[in-house]
Amino acid sequence: MKSAKHLKTVLALCLTFLLVPHAVQAEQPSTTISDDVPTEREIQVPPGLTEPFFVPFMRSSQDWDDYRKPFPSFALVSPAGKVIGTQEYTYWPGYISPLKNGYGFFKTGNMFKFSEYIIYDKQGNIQKTAAYDHSFTQMDGEWFLYQPEAGLSYFYNARTKATKLLTGDEKWWSIPDQYTGKVAYDIHHYPFVKNHVVNGALISYKIGLKDMNGNVTCQPFFDEYMGYSEGLHRVKINGMTHFITHEGKVVLKPSRNYKVESNFHSGVFIVSGKKDQDEFYLLMDKKGAFVSKKYAFIRETSDGQFLAVSKTKDGYFFQKISAMDKATTTLPYKLDRPEELKQLSQTGKLFHTDAHIVTDIANKQPFPFPHKLLTPPRNETVAMEYTLAGMKRMGAFSHEGRQIYSRPVK
Structure with a gap:
């Protein structure tokens, strides 16, 4: 009899867990840290870091199957080197968003319909946010949008902890996960x-x-x-x-002859076109006039400028230009992998693609060994899998190439 009563209690608790509506916990949540999570003794923070960053690690207890390739989990670390949040669930990779106007978030993982997101700020404070049948994204700095179930949407302000329910026609609006951050x-x-x-x-x-x-x-x-x-x-x-x-x-x-590739950026925007099957990119102003020459590719940067790639007989080279097509860097940077042309971006001091670091702003290579980015670089740090002295490792570095954390990959 006691066993049956205990079973009913467990089932009731499980149903309650699954049906509880979305909740935002404003207080600092406790973080469960397993033996796999990097310890603070392993993390050596170089002087000068001002933002939280992520370090990768593999969970030894992960039971991989034929349908999922091994992927790392990440721990959020404060600028002082304290582990302040981790990705707890190991069924699917967790999403990591960069800091935007002082706030960022990361998806710790999901189990069945449950997904958990942790919002963090530049000081390393975190807020745990849970959702069911969700969509969740950062709108603008401190503002977030989440949809715990179809037809029910909320705005959440991470600074004031205020929540606003969307009503009427607007309540159906949500942002699919694949557009998060884009x-x-x-x-x-x-x-x-x-x-x-x-x-x-x-x-x-x-x-x-x-x-x-x-x-x-x-x-x-x-x-x-x-x-x-x-x-x-x-x-x-x-x-x-x-x-x-x-x-x-x-x-x-804009004319149908050109595809619009960006929003306005320093008073201009990027368009692309084709001539004889060759794709080209230009800058256009608010009057619809071209203000740059043709490039093989153009991408805006966070400092109001642009990366412009030129194709020459010696390969692909890029430099930074202003909105008026004036070069703002003195040296061109060589792009050795033209197939990654459209992935070219700048974060902090690093020019990179989705997969690897190309060079830094001084036209030097701070990572002169084989490596693969595990997530896009943060403003001050980068997480990667790399091979050094014949050993495959996983770690985090500053943009200058100083090691913050490293572990062998088993």
């Missing part, structure tokens, strides 16, 4: 969807803009939201890109 939003003028439903069937929809008070600033008239910057929203109407104001006024409609 689209920039203006929290004060965000998109909402107006559905046209007949007999319970969705016939069509249009998208408009609302402010934080729920007031409609732009009536629904566009088909797709592509991003926001410098006071203008990039949207699509009938498959064609338009730039509009908060009120929906069309400011610019």
